Amino acid sequence: MSDREPPRRRVPAPAKPPRPRGAVRGRPGPGARPVRRPSGARPMPPPPLRLGSPRPRLRLVGLGLTLVMLAFVVRLLQVQAVDAGAYAARAEQNRYVVHTLAAERGGISDRNGVALAVSEDAYDITADPTMFSREELKIGNGPEQAAALLAPILRQDRAALVKKLRPANKDSRYARLANRQTPQVWKQIKDLRSALAKKAETDRTTVNVLGGVFADPSSQRVYPNKDLAAGILGWVNADGKGGGGIEQALNKQLSGKDGKVRYAQSGGRQVPTAGSTETPAEPGADVELTIDRDIQWAAQNAISEQVKESRADRGYVIVQDTRTGQILAMANSPGFDPNDLSKADGDAMGNAAVQDAYEPGSTAKVMSMAAVLEQNAATPLTHVVVPNRLHRGDRLFQDDVDHATWNLTLNGVLAKSSNIGTILATGELGKTQPEANKVLYSYLRKFGIGEDTGLGFPGETRGILAPPQKWSTSQQYTIPFGQGFSINAMQAASVYSTIANGGVRVEPTLVRGTKGADGRFTPAKKPEENRVVSAKTAKTLAQMLESVVDDEQGTGIKARIPGYRVAGKTGTANRVDPATGRYRGYTSSFAGFAPADKPRITVYCAIQNATSGSYFGGQICGPIYKQVMEFALKTLQVPPTGAKAANLPVSYKP
DSSP states (O other), X not given: OOSSOOOOOOOOOOOOOOOOTTOOOOOOOTTOOOOOOOTTOOOOOOXXXXXXXXXXXXXXXXHXXXXXXXXXXXXXXXXXXXXXXXXHHHHHHHHEEEEEEOOOOOOEEOTTOOEEEEEEEEEEEEEOGGGGSHHHHSSSOHHXXXXXXXXXXXXXXXXXXXXXXSOSSTXXXXXXXXXXXXXXXXXXXXXXXXXXXXXXXXXXXXXXTTTTEEEEEEEEEEOTTTTTTXXXXXXXXXXXXXXXXXXXXXXXXXXXXXXXXXXXXXXXXEOTTSOOEEEOOBOOOEEEESOXXXXXXXXHHHHHHHHHHHTOSEEEEEEEETTTOBEEEEEEESOOOTTOGGGOOGGGSSOHHHHOOBOOGGGGHHHHHHHHHHTTSOOTTOEEEEOSOEEETTEEEOOSSOOSOXXXXXXXXXXXXXXXXXXXXHGGGSSSHHHHHHHHHHHHHHTTTTSOOSOOOTTOOOOBOOOGGGOOTTHHHHGGGTOSSBBOHHHHHHHHHHHHTXXXXXXXXXXXXXXXXXXXXXXXXXOOXXXXXXXXXXXXXXXXXXXXXXXXXXXOGGGOOXXXXXXEEEEEEEEEOTTTSSEEEEEEEEEEEESTTSOOEEEXXXXXXXXXXXXXXXXXXXXXXHHHHXXXXXXXXXXXXXXXXXXXXXXXOO
């Protein structure tokens, strides 16, 4: 046997279980046999990169989310708590629209209920400016295109419409383009808008630039009788307010009270499901005037024809109820049509019967005679020697015609309208001329000269009457026969109504009353009454005024009315030209009442600056008085009294 041990048999090691993926190589545990690598074996690959802990990244993400949420919370607090009111208000402003509901204007009628001014359906054309923006229409000239289409329909300037459609406040949702347009105008706009919308459906190049145009129901003023009583009625301006006459004087009562409606909108359309509030409008009161449409027509027709025939500047006629002071007619010529003010003459847009101030002339002599009779300075039969000329102060006075010395009664002085005789008669009112002036002045004031008539009419003039201490040397003698002071036509008519009413002056009135929405009629306030002269003096004056018309020597024979006793007085005064302030032309007039012994109606007529034919009051105003008075007597069914006239003497034999 050999000394060497026999070689040991190598037993293979058990197979090593596979290392899980991702496991980290480590040292063998205790007692483990070291693993020997066979020589020539391939080296092991480098260990993979070790990942860091995920916790820092999670913390960073969490911090970022926290900051974002914190920003949202802060903004939410700002919107819902700090600035909640402002944002809510802005939202309300953009979402809700407030429109005014125009109150229906009350109507105006005559004393018999005949309509003189009414309100008819109309539309206020409006727009939402935001619907014309570049963002909405996708074009930059939307307002310009819309204005080009609307301007000829609304008869407005194109640039003005563009300014309304593109306001400085870009958030504005409401613009009023035109007020009180007829239904025909709104229909024309609607048809054009619909045509554009239909075309835009098939043609992408077409833009409906009128999509933001709408209409609010309103009303417009209509005067069915056109120019009849226009001076009394006035007109309504573009803002719906009275611009003159009764429309202006009683604007508050006629206008009523506007209402409001507030509703949500989207795209210019009302949202039916959104809450809305409405305050209804209160309609205005109806106004009933004292005038009679038929008598007004007769007066206006008569004065218009005479002004045209005489080629005069203007004229006026007033018809008044002598007992109540109510105005039955107040006509002016030339006039205007309040339905179309674009064609109206600015000088004619008013009521000249109360706005013109002029020297009355001989129609004022009745006041001088009233003072003489009331002061017992003379009687109708007092003899007055009237020379051809009379020297007083710094002037030489004469009558309108040359004549030899007249031997007249005081009644004859009035009948023949003698200036000289009137100066002589009024000189008896005092021991001195200054005393006589004071007495005459007091009566002129009692008759309402230099005072408001009581009508309360817009633009009414008081006229001019200086106190007696300021009368010039010539005025002391011209004022008694109607020159040197000024009046309006209403004041002149009121003088004769005072005499007709037994010496009691009743304030003239134009309004009988008003009727509210409830249908109740409220009469106008009772006019003031003041006694000016005694009933005896008034009756005597009426008899004297009959001589002016009935006596062949009177100046008013053209005013005679068959079957009726007529009292009247002519007037022809030098006229002050309002343009130059100098005397040019004449004021022709006639005033009177009938029946003379039981008066019912006063008629006053005046024509300014007649340049064709006669300019004497008895010649051109006497026939108007007759025409209008006859019509009024028949309309009111006033019968003749049948009593005989007094026939006071006009002259005497020395």
